[in-house]
Amino acid sequence: MVDIARQAGVSVATVSKVINDRDGVAAETAERVRQIIAEMGYEASLGARALRSRKTNVIGILVAEFEPFSTELVKGISAAVDGTGYELLAYSGGDHGKAVGWERRSLSLLSGTLIDGAIVVTPTVVRADSSVPVVAIDPHTGPSGLATVDSDNFAGAKQATDYLLALGHRRIGFLGGRSDLESARLRETGFRKACAEAGVEVDESLILVGGYRPDSTDAPAHDLLSRPDRPSAIFAANDLSAIRTMEVAQSLGLRVPDDLSVIGFDDVPEAASAHPALTTVAQPLKQMGAAALGLLIDLINGTPGETHLRLPTHLVERQSCRAIPVDAQR
Amino acid sequence: MVDIARQAGVSVATVSKVINDRDGVAAETAERVRQIIAEMGYEASLGARALRSRKTNVIGILVAEFEPFSTELVKGISAAVDGTGYELLAYSGGDHGKAVGWERRSLSLLSGTLIDGAIVVTPTVVRADSSVPVVAIDPHTGPSGLATVDSDNFAGAKQATDYLLALGHRRIGFLGGRSDLESARLRETGFRKACAEAGVEVDESLILVGGYRPDSTDAPAHDLLSRPDRPSAIFAANDLSAIRTMEVAQSLGLRVPDDLSVIGFDDVPEAASAHPALTTVAQPLKQMGAAALGLLIDLINGTPGETHLRLPTHLVERQSCRAIPVDAQR
DNA sequence: TTGAAAGCGCTAACAA
DNA sequence: TTGTTAGCGCTTTCAA
Numbered sequence: 001m002v003d004i005a006r007q008a009g010v011s012v013a014t015v016s017k018v019i020n021d022r023d024g025v026a027a028e029t030a031e032r033v034r035q036i037i038a039e040m041g042y043e044a045s046l047g048a049r050a051l052r053s054r055k056t057n058v059i060g061i062l063v064a065e066f067e068p069f070s071t072e073l074v075k076g077i078s079a080a081v082d083g084t085g086y087e088l089l090a091y092s093g094g095d096h097g098k099a100v101g102w103e104r105r106s107l108s109l110l111s112g113t114l115i116d117g118a119i120v121v122t123p124t125v126v127r128a129d130s131s132v133p134v135v136a137i138d139p140h141t142g143p144s145g146l147a148t149v150d151s152d153n154f155a156g157a158k159q160a161t162d163y164l165l166a167l168g169h170r171r172i173g174f175l176g177g178r179s180d181l182e183s184a185r186l187r188e189t190g191f192r193k194a195c196a197e198a199g200v201e202v203d204e205s206l207i208l209v210g211g212y213r214p215d216s217t218d219a220p221a222h223d224l225l226s227r228p229d230r231p232s233a234i235f236a237a238n239d240l241s242a243i244r245t246m247e248v249a250q251s252l253g254l255r256v257p258d259d260l261s262v263i264g265f266d267d268v269p270e271a272a273s274a275h276p277a278l279t280t281v282a283q284p285l286k287q288m289g290a291a292a293l294g295l296l297i298d299l300i301n302g303t304p305g306e307t308h309l310r311l312p313t314h315l316v317e318r319q320s321c322r323a324i325p326v327d328a329q330r
Numbered sequence: 331m332v333d334i335a336r337q338a339g340v341s342v343a344t345v346s347k348v349i350n351d352r353d354g355v356a357a358e359t360a361e362r363v364r365q366i367i368a369e370m371g372y373e374a375s376l377g378a379r380a381l382r383s384r385k386t387n388v389i390g391i392l393v394a395e396f397e398p399f400s401t402e403l404v405k406g407i408s409a410a411v412d413g414t415g416y417e418l419l420a421y422s423g424g425d426h427g428k429a430v431g432w433e434r435r436s437l438s439l440l441s442g443t444l445i446d447g448a449i450v451v452t453p454t455v456v457r458a459d460s461s462v463p464v465v466a467i468d469p470h471t472g473p474s475g476l477a478t479v480d481s482d483n484f485a486g487a488k489q490a491t492d493y494l495l496a497l498g499h500r501r502i503g504f505l506g507g508r509s510d511l512e513s514a515r516l517r518e519t520g521f522r523k524a525c526a527e528a529g530v531e532v533d534e535s536l537i538l539v540g541g542y543r544p545d546s547t548d549a550p551a552h553d554l555l556s557r558p559d560r561p562s563a564i565f566a567a568n569d570l571s572a573i574r575t576m577e578v579a580q581s582l583g584l585r586v587p588d589d590l591s592v593i594g595f596d597d598v599p600e601a602a603s604a605h606p607a608l609t610t611v612a613q614p615l616k617q618m619g620a621a622a623l624g625l626l627i628d629l630i631n632g633t634p635g636e637t638h639l640r641l642p643t644h645l646v647e648r649q650s651c652r653a654i655p656v657d658a659q660r
Numbered sequence: 661t662t663g664a665a666a667g668c669g670c671t672a673a674c675a676a
Numbered sequence: 677t678t679g680t681t682a683g684c685g686c687t688t689t690c691a692a
Contacts, residue, residue: 047443078396113377269599
């Protein structure tokens, strides 16, 4: 900025005024400064600028990691941000969410200086008292005081389980999600509800935790599939763990769907390219991202509307589930 | 930080030293300060911190927009960053790359202050003289002086065209990419080369530009498909335009692959979930992201190795292409 | 071992 | 219309 000022023969204050379209600058001077800025390809440093002014026009997206789920949300937010005048800064702490409180850390790292507001994805811990407006997607269990967006996890899980039951499955394994997340809790509740309604007793030894992550799914999937009375179907609480479950099954010599039916949750793009293509419950991830952005912008503008948006799910039938032959049913 | 200092009864300078593990602080004092920091959930503002010190341990990923291509790269970078000690900041300017020079703008916005280095995706314009190390993925035409990562676009395009040719197609439409990108140029060259080798003359009126974007693909796809002598197959320069081409075909009453074969390029996850599932040339996007990160970290550490990495492509056969019945061949 | 003071690149209030 | 000055939250000499 000093260079620009020197080149133009004015003070840095004047340059700043030109950049920010403040008035009190002669049209001629402004033009000259603009010229030089363009020539030198200068852009005010976000860090320094934000330090001093309050508004940055940047919205932060805080994720533990860029994996299929969070990136689908990001795609939705990105599509929706077009035309709003905001820019997007998606931030992932280095530890991939392994450290408790990563979202609080990232939030204070960025808020107050760099961003006007934040969308935080699957937070484990949040304080509603952040210095900037925050919207949570798929939040943790319990009240947070935050504006949130999620999908109807209960209904979706029930739908998945009903589908498996309708195919004749009676011994159904359940690979739960991250127990600190509301979504994981609701999916298990939906599963149990469907079983209860169908008069099928759930075998508690068939309920394990996959934690939404492929690597933490390995062990429980192995457990479930290597027992003599293994389930004929598995409902994995998200697509990534469902896909890993299919891989584990295949490594054990089981064919999906012939020997084992598997159903997931989310409908990330990877579900369609799995082998076999994964039957799953779709969350409208792109819409959820867009909705979160809408909520956040309202919050920033001080015109809060809804504080909680819940979007519907639907079943997507692909190739990973099969009806049990009638004579094999118990 | 002032609050912390007051609480601990020390100066902000001391707090800063504790945060940055500088020595010259009594173990006891340090412990007390750390305690309070933890209690208050404080984290130093990235903007302010970076303004003063040089190293931020943050790597920037600059994209025009979060769409399937760039997000696949981001996933690859994210997976590879684990354990390196770096964090990731993916930035998308608001205009979705419509403004020329968005990457230069984003770069100077972030560099010098917020990030230690940047990976820029499909840049149109770059100066190698940035204040931080930069690696380009899928760069623009012509020399840039930048370290780059790409895939073998020429071989991939030839492979795709050979495949179509082998299926008996002789009238093949080509929907090119963004003409400023090296990849688009190479894909067209590969297409022409394959035709030439097969002794098939290319009809220049069948070569149009889709620009890698669904919306800019609509018109040329319509053009190609509504002419009486429409091609029997279309090679679209990336998956997004291929998928849109299939949609346009279907809206025109053409069945894919029965009436029209379509092949894409990239193999983004969306290709597998298209209807019909898209046959395409796969780029190893995740590996490309990981490779770019490796290159960049080398650059940051001042131990530059390779300056240009080219990864191989391969054909992924799905359901969008069909052999032409022999009697229909010309 | 500690803290005062300067300054990173910028914006905002005010004075000239 | 312009420039001077102070200060955003932090790190870093350097003196106490």
